[in-house]
Amino acid sequence: MRRYGEAVPIAAFCVAIVGGLGAAVVYALGGQAQAEGVLLAMALGGIGVGLASWAKTLLPEEVVIEERPALGSGEAELTDIEDTFVERDPIHRRRFLGTLLAGALGSLLVALVFPIRSLGPNPDQGLRQTAWQGARLRLVRNDGTPVPADELNVNGVLTVWPEGHVGEEDSQTLLLHLQPGVLQPRPGREDWTVGDQVAFSKVCTHAGCPVGLFEERMNRLLCPCHQSTFDVADACRPVFGPATRSLPQLPLDTDGDGFLIATGDYSGPVGPGYWNQDR
Amino acid sequence: MITRRLVRWLDERVGTAGLGRAALSKVFPNHWSFLLGEIALYSFIVLILTGVYLTFFFDPSTATITYDGSYEPLVGVEMSQAYRSVLELTFDVRAGLVMRQTHHWAAVVFAAAIVAHMARVFFTGAFRRPRELNWIIGITLLLMAILNGFAGYSLLDDQLSGTGLRILYSVVLAVPLVGTWIASLLFGGNFPGTQILERLFVIHILIVPVVIGLLLVLHMGLLLRHRHTHFPGGGATDRNVVGERLWPTYALKAGGFFFLTSGALVLMGGIFQINPIWIYGPFRPGNVSAASQPDWYMGWLEGSLRLMPPWEVRAFGFMLPNPFFSGVLLPGVTFGLLYAWPFMEAWLTGDHAEHHVLDRPRDRPVRTALGVAALTFFTILMVAGADDVLAVTFDLEFNRMVWVFRTLLLVAPPVAAFVTYRLCIELVQRERDSQASLPAAAETVT
Numbered sequence: 001m002r003r004y005g006e007a008v009p010i011a012a013f014c015v016a017i018v019g020g021l022g023a024a025v026v027y028a029l030g031g032q033a034q035a036e037g038v039l040l041a042m043a044l045g046g047i048g049v050g051l052a053s054w055a056k057t058l059l060p061e062e063v064v065i066e067e068r069p070a071l072g073s074g075e076a077e078l079t080d081i082e083d084t085f086v087e088r089d090p091i092h093r094r095r096f097l098g099t100l101l102a103g104a105l106g107s108l109l110v111a112l113v114f115p116i117r118s119l120g121p122n123p124d125q126g127l128r129q130t131a132w133q134g135a136r137l138r139l140v141r142n143d144g145t146p147v148p149a150d151e152l153n154v155n156g157v158l159t160v161w162p163e164g165h166v167g168e169e170d171s172q173t174l175l176l177h178l179q180p181g182v183l184q185p186r187p188g189r190e191d192w193t194v195g196d197q198v199a200f201s202k203v204c205t206h207a208g209c210p211v212g213l214f215e216e217r218m219n220r221l222l223c224p225c226h227q228s229t230f231d232v233a234d235a236c237r238p239v240f241g242p243a244t245r246s247l248p249q250l251p252l253d254t255d256g257d258g259f260l261i262a263t264g265d266y267s268g269p270v271g272p273g274y275w276n277q278d279r
Numbered sequence: 280m281i282t283r284r285l286v287r288w289l290d291e292r293v294g295t296a297g298l299g300r301a302a303l304s305k306v307f308p309n310h311w312s313f314l315l316g317e318i319a320l321y322s323f324i325v326l327i328l329t330g331v332y333l334t335f336f337f338d339p340s341t342a343t344i345t346y347d348g349s350y351e352p353l354v355g356v357e358m359s360q361a362y363r364s365v366l367e368l369t370f371d372v373r374a375g376l377v378m379r380q381t382h383h384w385a386a387v388v389f390a391a392a393i394v395a396h397m398a399r400v401f402f403t404g405a406f407r408r409p410r411e412l413n414w415i416i417g418i419t420l421l422l423m424a425i426l427n428g429f430a431g432y433s434l435l436d437d438q439l440s441g442t443g444l445r446i447l448y449s450v451v452l453a454v455p456l457v458g459t460w461i462a463s464l465l466f467g468g469n470f471p472g473t474q475i476l477e478r479l480f481v482i483h484i485l486i487v488p489v490v491i492g493l494l495l496v497l498h499m500g501l502l503l504r505h506r507h508t509h510f511p512g513g514g515a516t517d518r519n520v521v522g523e524r525l526w527p528t529y530a531l532k533a534g535g536f537f538f539l540t541s542g543a544l545v546l547m548g549g550i551f552q553i554n555p556i557w558i559y560g561p562f563r564p565g566n567v568s569a570a571s572q573p574d575w576y577m578g579w580l581e582g583s584l585r586l587m588p589p590w591e592v593r594a595f596g597f598m599l600p601n602p603f604f605s606g607v608l609l610p611g612v613t614f615g616l617l618y619a620w621p622f623m624e625a626w627l628t629g630d631h632a633e634h635h636v637l638d639r640p641r642d643r644p645v646r647t648a649l650g651v652a653a654l655t656f657f658t659i660l661m662v663a664g665a666d667d668v669l670a671v672t673f674d675l676e677f678n679r680m681v682w683v684f685r686t687l688l689l690v691a692p693p694v695a696a697f698v699t700y701r702l703c704i705e706l707v708q709r710e711r712d713s714q715a716s717l718p719a720a721a722e723t724v725t
Contacts, residue, residue, distance in 0.1 A: 033376040033377050034550050037546055037547075037549005038549055040545045040546075041542045042542075043542075044541045045538065045539055045542030049539065051532070051538065052531070052539065054535075055529075055532045062523070064306050064521075066519060066520045068506050068517075068519050071409055071633070116464060120463035120464040120465070123460055123462065126463075126468060167564055168564070169469070172565040207602055207606075208445045208449040208470070209445060213569065224567050224568070224667070225446065227667060227677065228589075241589065242586075242588070243601070245591075272452055273591060273598055274458055274459050275456055275458060275459070276459075277600075279597070
């Protein structure tokens, strides 16, 4: 019986030895992820099986019933601690000093909060403006080259940035060449297009992912993160999914060299909402 | 001989013999479900060991470089120093990939084991007096596990992690009054900024692990103080502990189980690919890949962000943006209810007594039904977090699927609760019937 019981741990520990040494050899020979994983698992698992089977087959498995010690400390100790800290409390007896100490500790806490302020700037400005604001900036591609007004074919889509600000997250813009007559411009934005080309912020108004997928058949933009869907023809009004606000539109024009430019910042705040975005 | 002398040497200076004897003779009740918490503990140990190794190679810098390493598809691509250091760890450091994948798998299992352990504690009533504090510590550990898992896979500055951080930034913005400030202080300005990786790194390798370590010490300390709970039968009462002594059998089994757990994690780290960031590519604002999926423990939040109808509240020039409901309110209420549950149940049932004998889930049909309803709710959210992947895989119409999930989310939990409740009642009834037909046998067994 005992001999049979030893067989499992013996085998397991042997497997562990082979695995451990094998892992070392594989490492020395240049390493290979799968082999390393399997061999290390043999080493660890072998020890595990060995120990567990040792415990199960060779050691006594006796059930013990023991009294569970009570948790409470007893009335005498309770009253003693109450006496010490409530009745004969040295701090409460000097009430005025105690109050001052509390005040001092409190103001220290306030003072310690202030360094946290250094971790970041006041958020109000940065969230409301993008690099498009101000000067009439050219639209440029990822590689920084400007976009000629006749660049895109019908149903073409291009990610563009303000010149000199490629990669600036809140200025990413989607330039679309729609089919003629599709776009129903919002009042006041009739001259924001160049030909049938129109540009919208690429930052989803739900959770800020880049709205990357253009379904040309339906003229819809889809955000791949949470599937908010925007109707491009209706100035990117949200029509499905969690987004609540339209993608802001960028006013387009051309410069003297025939390249696309923006005449100003977007039609509204870019990206997801926050509590005082409308203020 | 040396051991004997060492024991004496230590005892004369620290007084360890008495403590040790008491510790070694502690009695531990045995049940397979008590191993779930152990898996979490052992995964954490593996996380620390592999994590320390990874820190020797990872560089949390956003400085831009052009890749010229050994992974050819990305040669010539501009990327952050952080992303490159992970590529190097993966392709050029021997054993680096195994360590990284084992670390990631351990994080996945850590969170899963905590949730399973929490479910065990919930359904057996192990959170009742005197263990309310340990339940609170446990819920905090779950929160920390989720937080650090997210922080960990967000560090790598690949396309997926950048997308996750962008969503986190938006959800933080959605917090009323302080959201914009918290987002700015966390990211050091607007998203993405240049600070977030270094800050996440400190959070991931120092702050949260220390918190987890301290909480674990408290968690285990309270366990020793209370002694473990036990299931009814075998003479178990609220005043005794029925089980095995720690030394030698239980300790050997537990030690063996540690090695088994870590062996399984290393095996997964070796042969199951996880988070292949070289496929995702470096993070660039403006890019996003379709079918971006977070780790499983973030899935319920992903699902809630997706299923939330397009509502927002605007009043007096202020607004509660849409992600507030799905990304702030839902997790807030979830963890609020989890923290409050032991006190809510005691208040609702009027049972404020000390309990050390566990409930069988069927004997507490209302609690069991509520727990199953909650699990159903969060499982549906998690599956809905992959609705685009499901739509593509099974060629379903996407918009209709969203409506199906929205409906299921409201209908399925009550149905699950009702079915569970009936099952519990039936099971108990059937037991009573069979006991009634065999009164003598039942008597002699107990």
